[in-house]
Amino acid sequence: GAVxxxxxxxxxxxxxxxxxxxxxxxxxxxxxxxxxxxxPKQSLMLMATSNEGSKATYEQGVEKDKFLINHASLTLSTxxxxxxxxxxxxxxxxxxxxxxLSGNTIYFGEGSWLTVV
Amino acid sequence: GENVEQHPSTLSVQEGDSAVIKCTYSDSASNYFPWYxxxxxxxxxxxxxxxxxVGEKKDQRIAVTLNKTAKHFSLHITETQPEDSAVYFCAAxxxxxxxxxxxxxxxxxxxxxx
Numbered sequence: 092g093a094v095x096x097x098x099x100x101x102x103x104x105x106x107x108x109x110x111x112x113x114x115x116x117x118x119x120x121x122x123x124x125x126x127x128x129x130x131p132k133q134s135l136m137l138m139a140t141s142n143e144g145s146k147a148t149y150e151q152g153v154e155k156d157k158f159l160i161n162h163a164s165l166t167l168s169t170x171x172x173x174x175x176x177x178x179x180x181x182x183x184x185x186x187x188x189x190x191x192l193s194g195n196t197i198y199f200g201e202g203s204w205l206t207v208v
Numbered sequence: 209g210e211n212v213e214q215h216p217s218t219l220s221v222q223e224g225d226s227a228v229i230k231c232t233y234s235d236s237a238s239n240y241f242p243w244y245x246x247x248x249x250x251x252x253x254x255x256x257x258x259x260x261x262v263g264e265k266k267d268q269r270i271a272v273t274l275n276k277t278a279k280h281f282s283l284h285i286t287e288t289q290p291e292d293s294a295v296y297f298c299a300a301x302x303x304x305x306x307x308x309x310x311x312x313x314x315x316x317x318x319x320x321x322x
Contacts, residue, residue, distance in 0.1 A: 199252045202249070
């Protein structure tokens with residue numbers, strides 16, 4: 092089946108630094124990718140929708156200057172948490188939409204644990 | 209917009225018993241309903257989905273039913289096993305919308321006791 096690879100799976104960074112998380116669709120072209128944030132024991136919260144070659148659409152309350160999203164190719168989207176603070180510590184998950192005629196299914200990456208110290 | 213409610217939030221069953229998780233949605237235009245299983249520390253994985261043109265779909269021990277009139281859909285797991293223990297999320301989407309965004313339920317933590 093379709094695979095979405097997310098890297099790194101775990102990252103620890105110092106407060107004030109920036110960290111980049113990559114999301115790749117390995118065997119399909121993903122014209123649309125989504126980034127979620129998940130707090131412990133809670134559901135997934137959509138942060139932004141990213142379309143290849145265009146600016147991401149951010150959900151209300153999500154700071155676009157803090158969470159930079161780049162979707163430069165049909166198989167790669169990146170989320171950069173800038174000037175990270177401890178409250179940004181969370182589980183970040185990407186998903187990618189397989190837009191092929193037989194699909195239109197959304198597949199998730201394995202997630203990235205971010206700890207800001 | 210769409211709103212998805214999921215119940216129960218936690219469910220504990222004995223190994224071999226059945227488990228049922230229910231979701232309701234608000235937007236009658238939603239026509240795609242996937243279920244995801246999320247194991248501890250991992251991303252959600254699609255386990256089964258159903259589209260609004262069918263009322264039931266089955267895959268081995270897992271089945272999903274959809275009642276469009278009542279706007280609710282359910283996940284049924286039979287002969288549960290300890291490895292079924294995870295958090296399950298239902299979701300709804302209107303495939304006619306260009307955005308193709310999923311709206312998730314709050315999740316159900318399923319615990320299967322050996």
